[in-house]
Amino acid sequence: MAVRTPSSEPSELLTRLETENSTNCWVLLxxxxxxxxxxxxxxxxxxxxxxxxxCHAIHVVQHSCWPAMLGALGFTPEESDVLRGYCDAEQSAPSTPLISP
Structure with missing residues (x-):
């Protein structure tokens, strides 16, 4: 059985983790x-x-960070789709202005 040794080039995972968005993604996670x-x-x-x-965390993690993250947390693809759809709708819904008495 061959053993893989780390190469001198950064791995795909390391490259993904070092993007400028990664800090925000870790905070949102x-x-x-x-x-x-x-x-x-x-x-x-x-x-x-x-x-x-x-919802903000779900929306950004699903769209900008790691789309499969909810699956990694144990949610089915269908549940992930429901959450994504719900939170996308919440993000695009206009905010209701407060009516003063």
Whole structure:
């Protein structure tokens, strides 16, 4: 059995991790991990709302960082699609202005 040794060139993983976006992606991944309970409630109890920060993390991680990340956290592709669709809709929904009394 041949043993792979690290080459002198950076690996594909190292290259992906060193992009200018990677710091933001790691921060968002931490944020996503902190809202995993909220995501579980979304599916388990039929909650119809995810917090703004949670949706932002899902949206950016799915679109700009690592699209397969939710799958790596144990969510099925269908669940990942539901979360992506929900959070994409939340991101594009116009904010409702506050009406003063």
């Amino acid at each position: 931490t944020q996503l991990q902190s809202c995993i309970g909220e995501v579980i409630q979304f599916f388990y109890n039929g909650e119809t709302h995810l917090g703004t920060e949670c």
